[in-house]
Structure formats: C-alpha cells, structure tokens
Amino acid sequence: MKVENLSIIADGLAKSFGSVNAVNGLDLNVPAGTRFALLGPNGAGKTTTVRMLSGLMKPTRGSASVCGYDIISQKDEVKAVTGLLPETPGLYSKLSATEFLEFIGALNRLYGDALHDRIDALLSILGLEGRRDDLLESYSSGMKQKVLIASTLLHEPSVVFLDEPTSRVDPSASLLVKELILALAEETDTTFFICTHMTSFAQDICDIIGILNDGELVTVGPPDSVVEAAGAYSLEEAYLKIVGRRVDRAALLAWR
Amino acid sequence: MTGNWFHIAKAEFQVQTSGFKAYRMPIAIGFSVLGIIWALIIAPYVMALVLTETLGIPQSVLVMVMPGLMRAGIMFIWVILLILPLSNALKEVKIGQWEILLSNNVRTSEILVGSFAGKLSVYGLYVLYLAPLLVAPFAEALEVSPAGQALMYITIFVVTVGTIWLSQLIVTAIQSKLAASPRGKDLANALAIALSFVAILPLVGLQLFAPLMSEILGMNVFLIFPFTWGADLVTQMAVVFNGTGLAVGSLDATLGFHWSINVLLLGCFSVALVVLGLLSADRLFTIRVSTGTKSTRTSHNENLALRGVRRVAAGSFGVLVVTGLKDFGRKAQNLSRLTLLMLLALTVPIFIYIRAGEFDLTSVNIMISLMLGFLGVQVFGGSGFLESKDQLWTIQAAPQGVRRYMQAKTAQSILLIVPVALLPAGLYTVLLGLEPGQIFFLVSNSFVSCVGGALVGMGIAANNPTYEDTKSGAYTTNNLRAMGLVAVSFMWHFIADMVLSMLGFSAVMNYIWESQTLSILAQIIPLPIVGLVVVSIGCHRLSNRE
Numbered sequence A: 001m002k003v004e005n006l007s008i009i010a011d012g013l014a015k016s017f018g019s020v021n022a023v024n025g026l027d028l029n030v031p032a033g034t035r036f037a038l039l040g041p042n043g044a045g046k047t048t049t050v051r052m053l054s055g056l057m058k059p060t061r062g063s064a065s066v067c068g069y070d071i072i073s074q075k076d077e078v079k080a081v082t083g084l085l086p087e088t089p090g091l092y093s094k095l096s097a098t099e100f101l102e103f104i105g106a107l108n109r110l111y112g113d114a115l116h117d118r119i120d121a122l123l124s125i126l127g128l129e130g131r132r133d134d135l136l137e138s139y140s141s142g143m144k145q146k147v148l149i150a151s152t153l154l155h156e157p158s159v160v161f162l163d164e165p166t167s168r169v170d171p172s173a174s175l176l177v178k179e180l181i182l183a184l185a186e187e188t189d190t191t192f193f194i195c196t197h198m199t200s201f202a203q204d205i206c207d208i209i210g211i212l213n214d215g216e217l218v219t220v221g222p223p224d225s226v227v228e229a230a231g232a233y234s235l236e237e238a239y240l241k242i243v244g245r246r247v248d249r250a251a252l253l254a255w256r
Numbered sequence B: 001m002t003g004n005w006f007h008i009a010k011a012e013f014q015v016q017t018s019g020f021k022a023y024r025m026p027i028a029i030g031f032s033v034l035g036i037i038w039a040l041i042i043a044p045y046v047m048a049l050v051l052t053e054t055l056g057i058p059q060s061v062l063v064m065v066m067p068g069l070m071r072a073g074i075m076f077i078w079v080i081l082l083i084l085p086l087s088n089a090l091k092e093v094k095i096g097q098w099e100i101l102l103s104n105n106v107r108t109s110e111i112l113v114g115s116f117a118g119k120l121s122v123y124g125l126y127v128l129y130l131a132p133l134l135v136a137p138f139a140e141a142l143e144v145s146p147a148g149q150a151l152m153y154i155t156i157f158v159v160t161v162g163t164i165w166l167s168q169l170i171v172t173a174i175q176s177k178l179a180a181s182p183r184g185k186d187l188a189n190a191l192a193i194a195l196s197f198v199a200i201l202p203l204v205g206l207q208l209f210a211p212l213m214s215e216i217l218g219m220n221v222f223l224i225f226p227f228t229w230g231a232d233l234v235t236q237m238a239v240v241f242n243g244t245g246l247a248v249g250s251l252d253a254t255l256g257f258h259w260s261i262n263v264l265l266l267g268c269f270s271v272a273l274v275v276l277g278l279l280s281a282d283r284l285f286t287i288r289v290s291t292g293t294k295s296t297r298t299s300h301n302e303n304l305a306l307r308g309v310r311r312v313a314a315g316s317f318g319v320l321v322v323t324g325l326k327d328f329g330r331k332a333q334n335l336s337r338l339t340l341l342m343l344l345a346l347t348v349p350i351f352i353y354i355r356a357g358e359f360d361l362t363s364v365n366i367m368i369s370l371m372l373g374f375l376g377v378q379v380f381g382g383s384g385f386l387e388s389k390d391q392l393w394t395i396q397a398a399p400q401g402v403r404r405y406m407q408a409k410t411a412q413s414i415l416l417i418v419p420v421a422l423l424p425a426g427l428y429t430v431l432l433g434l435e436p437g438q439i440f441f442l443v444s445n446s447f448v449s450c451v452g453g454a455l456v457g458m459g460i461a462a463n464n465p466t467y468e469d470t471k472s473g474a475y476t477t478n479n480l481r482a483m484g485l486v487a488v489s490f491m492w493h494f495i496a497d498m499v500l501s502m503l504g505f506s507a508v509m510n511y512i513w514e515s516q517t518l519s520i521l522a523q524i525i526p527l528p529i530v531g532l533v534v535v536s537i538g539c540h541r542l543s544n545r546e
Ligand SMILES: Nc1ncnc2c1ncn2[C@@H]1O[C@H](COP(=O)(O)OP(=O)(O)OP(=O)(O)O)[C@@H](O)[C@H]1O
Pocket: A017, A020, A021, A022, A040, A041, A042, A043, A044, A045, A046, A047, A048, A049, A087
C-alpha cells in the first residue's frame, strides 16, 4: 500500500443526529489514485460519511482532509476537487439531460465549448445521446442515474464519491460504470470512494475495501486479505461473517 | 374484495383530519354534536336577534330578497364543495399511490365511493355549520313549522351530498387521465391553482356587488343550474310551511318553476349523477398506470431572449440563469400562478374604484405595488424554489453552489419581472392618461415591489425549504410568513408614524406626508430592503451545513 500520497485522511470522524450515532470515530487513509469501496448494512453510516467527506455535512467530532484540504475550514476547496453522486437522483424534471449537465457544469464554473464537448462525450459514453434533448421527467430511474454519473464526472474532480452508483442500472450499464471507473483511474489518477451493497462490484474494481458497521469501521484492506482474514471464500461470505447478520429461518416465518 | 371502499374512506378521513391526529374521533364527534346544537338552537336564536332586533328588517322585505339570497348562498356552498376538494385533490396526484391501490385489485368505482364517503364526513361538517346561517333567518321570520325546517335542511343536505359526489367524480376522472402522464403532477397543480382562484371569485363578487349579485342570480338563465333548483326548493319549503299566513303562490312569479318540478329536477339530477358515476367509473376512467399520454417532451432550440441572456452574461453565471429560466417556463403551475396573480394586479385597482369611486395615481400605485409584491412571493419564491432535498445536495456539492444558485435565481426573477411589472403599469398609464414622469414613477415602483416580493419569497423558502410539497404545514407556514412580511412592509409606515409621533418627531412624518412622492416612497421602499435581508439570511442558512 502506497502511503506517501494520501487523498483522504479521516481522523476520529464522527457524526450524530440527536441520539443516533450515525458515524462513530472513523479513522481512514485512502491513497491517491486508489479505488476504495465502503460496504456495510443499511443505516451503517456510509452516506453520512460521504456527505461529510465531500464538505456537505459538518462532523460532530474529529477531522478529515481531502486532497490536503480540511473538510471543516476549506469546504469550498474540498467541493471544487470532489464530485458526488448522491444516493437518490435529485434532478430538474423540466430540464433535458444536456441542459441539466450544463447547469451542473455552470455551478462548477464551466461553460462554453469546453463544457459542451465534455457533455457530448459523457452522454455518448453512457449511451444517452439519442435521448439527450428529452426532458428528464420522462427518463427511467436508471437513465437518471446515468445522467447523474455524468454530472459527477463533469468537472474532472480528483476525488469522486459514488453513493451506490449501480443500484438502479442494468447489468450492462453496471459493467459500463465499472469500465469507466477503471479507465478513469488508470488515465487520470482519480481517487474513487464508492459506497455499495454489491460485494462483487467492490471485489472486481476496488483496491481497498472497508466495512462499516454501526458507524464504526470494522475492517479495512485489499479484498483478498479481507477475505483471507475472515477465513472465507468470497467477499460476500466475509462480509456476512464480519457484519454477523445470520438468518434465522424460524424467525423469518414467525409473522404468519 | 368487498369493503375496499371502506378502507379508502377511512384513509381519506384520516388524511382530512390529520391536523389533530391523536384526538381524531373525540374531536370529530365533539364538532358534530356542537354543530347540531348550533344548527337547532344557537343559530336561529342569534339570527333572529340580529335581523329583527338589531337591523330591524321587516318581514316583507325579507321575503322579497329571500329567493335571490338563497340562490347566492346555495351557489356559494356549491362552489366551495365542488372546487375546493377538486383543487386539493389535484395537488396530490401521486402515481405511486395509484399503483399501490391498483396492485391491491381496487376498482375505480371503489376509489370513487371510498373517497366520497371519506370526504362526506368532513365537508358535511362545514355544511352543518354554514347551512343554518342561511336557513335560520327565513325560518324565523316566516315562522316555518319544524317539519318545514326539516325539509329545508334535507334539501340542502341532498344538494350537498350531490355536489360532493360530483366533485369526487370529476376528481377521479381527471386523476385517471393525469396520473398516467409524466407531466400529470405539474398539470394537476396548474389546474388546482386555477380552480382555487375560481372559488374565490364568488366571494370577491359578493363583497363588491352584493345587491347586484342577487339581482343577477334572480334571472331565469340560472334555472339551468342545479343549485338553483335546490335553492328555490328551500325557499318554497319555507313559504309552503310558513306560519305567518303568507300565500303559497306569492313567490311563484319570481321563482320560475313550481316546487314539484324542482323536486323532480333535483331528484333526477342526483340519481342520474350517482348512476352515471358508478357506471362510468370502471369503464371510462379506468386508472391504468401504463396508459395515457406517454408523450415525452423535448427541448427545442433556444429563443431570442435566452440567446440574448447568453450573449450578455457569457460566463457560467449566464448558463445558470438560462437553465433556470427554461426550468421555470416549462412548469405549467408557474404559468398558471403568474396568469392569475397578473389578473389580480390588473383588476384590483378597478375593483377599488368601483367601491370607492375614486381613481388616482397614488392609490393605484399602492394597489399595484402590493399586488405585485404578492405576485413576487407566489410566483418567484416558494414552490419551485427547489424540487427535492437531493437537488439541494447536488447544488451544495459545488463550491459556493448555494450562493451562486441564489444569485442566479434572483437574476432570473428580475429578468422575468421586467415584462410582468410593465403590464399593469401600462394598463393604468392608458386608463389614467399619465405623463412621462408619472409613468416612470409607476413602473419603477411596480418593479421594485415585485422584486422585493420575490426576494422575500425566495428567502423564506431558503430558510425552510419545503420542496415540491405544497400540501405540507411547513409550506403553508412559509406562504403565510412571506405574504405577511409583504403586507407588513407596506404598512410599516403606520407603525413608523406612531412611534415617531410618540417620540415627539411627528414633524418628520408630517414632512413626508406633505410630499406625494416621499409618502409613496415611504410605503414602497421597505419591501425591497426587507427582501434583501430575508434573502441573505436564507442564503446563509441554506449554505450552512447540518
Ligand atoms: N439527516 C438525518 N437526520 C437524522 N438521522 C439521520 C440523517 N441522516 C442519516 N441519519 C441516520 O444516520 C444513520 C446512518 O445513515 P446513513 O444514511 O449514513 O446510512 P447508509 O449506510 O448510507 O445506509 P444505506 O445502505 O441504507 O444507504 C441512520 O441511522 C440514519 O437514520
């Protein structure tokens, strides 16, 4: 593991909402150019972590820096170097895909031909060029997700946060997203921080995997060593062992 | 699947009474009991006192105005019952909800019956409180026998139930058509706004032209409207069962139809409505999520104005403004709101003229400015400010995103307000025959007030975003707050006047009131200042992190 060039450093990062401790003292180092996957059960605190690291939420305790910028005191710098794919698509229903991407580009101070060339390229990579002028209200949820992925990459951020990037897209689009991430990581040294529930997705493309449970990071490491350390055969099995959610058959049918 | 309608009715009742969740049943029962006491004892007593003791209206006059008043009253009930539920229901076209109902194998007719029954209880209460106001005075004056009074109430009850049913039928029909299309929600919202405006019209009309109105309603043209049959029937019941010796035939000339014909018409109409509703619900208005107008809209080339904005503001800020303008213009509800409030801004000074008989630049100026202030709040602030929480995340994820977004929104509103402010100013320039200096004065005041209102609306929305949810309590609070701020800003000078004279500076105020220009400025200027303050607070709050 390269240690010298870290793009994300978290030190005792914590966030509570009232009595709920969503994230509880997170320590994390993510080297530049790596693809990091954050796994964990529903409500573990993945989305909250991503929101804090991208400068959207203030941590209750602890500190973190992204690309050398402090997430508390330099949030605008952090926002400038990061891209965030939110968990659920919040689009402008009355704009077309092109217009929406123009809007997001403009928010990041991009405009003119440079912006339009990028929009064209991203839309055609994601296979949306035929529908680019249709209003987003008529898009399927997977198509919206693709538009949002494009919007995340538009300003060429050096750290990209993807919160469940493949939760709505079809298998071939999911493959496309994988390839896109791999290609970008190779060509541009972009760091990817991906929250996902798909263990296979994480295993295929990520160099480091972290498992978050009840707001605490319980495991970190390369996929193979995580699997090995848990004494499992696959990442899915390792995940289940670590998170420890065993399924009780009798309880499953007790409601009948 | 029997009894589906009952579950829908229950859910509808719970929605209608969600305001007082915990004590739903006790409060509902309490209100009903109170309503009955009110209808039978309090209302007749109070009305008798007011009419004969306080106002001293002689019985003969009362009998003369009764048919017209009754028609006006019943029309009022009819409009309220028909349009308010319609407008409310249209605000909640939710495809997801239909999907759930349909996946549980619910038929359209069950939805119709269920929502009807659920509404009946709540809107029935309204009528229980309103109807005695209408019936009691005449029942008192004509000494109508208890049987006669009962018949009067039954007639009103039939009209009420019929109206609620009709309204529910229309709601179901519209929803079944709109829910299917991707623009359904937007169109439904636009329609709802238009309808709630229609509901206010008779109120305004009653206010301004009360005598004229009952005269107009007395005309025979109105015999084609079902509410007239009901109203006339109520009048006739009162006369038939009167205890003062009034001849039964004495009102026949004014009323048009004999009472038996009215009974027949009202009865047939009600039965026909029910049959029609039940038959058509499953055939014509089958709610199917997949069908309907699945046309997708496409964005076209930009028009001259948008290209102009791009040319003037060439950078990324111009792009933000242009996309904002496109988004605004494509939402039917924005255009619907704009049209209605524009109509108000154009006509309110004329209404005032009709009432007061005076027409001068000062009053017209204040009226237009106030109306445009309200227009600013309703059209450019509030709903449509942000569509969803996720959209907010997206905007916040950009460096200084919120501030730039708010700035772009402001610029966009100012651009739209230029033509908006010119329209009423133009109309009254022609009507009042103004000179260039006065025109400039009127135009600039209109513009400043509208921008002020827009800033207030946006600022309040940014303080506590409610997104697209126009039914929530927070939305109503925001709306009231913003409208209140606009109104207070216009009346601020009263308070200043009082405070200054209390402090012994009444000379300052007198100096201001001496000059027409200064006094108008004193009324207009606070709003934009308040707007700027509110919008900066809102912007700050919105960009603050949780
Ligand atoms: N804005 C908020 N207000 C209050 N509680 C919140 C808020 N956001 C998150 N939480 C709580 O914080 C905890 C972590 O939520 P978070 O969304 O980070 O989980 P997650 O790991 O992303 O889950 P999922 O896999 O379901 O997306 C949950 O218990 C949630 O209820």
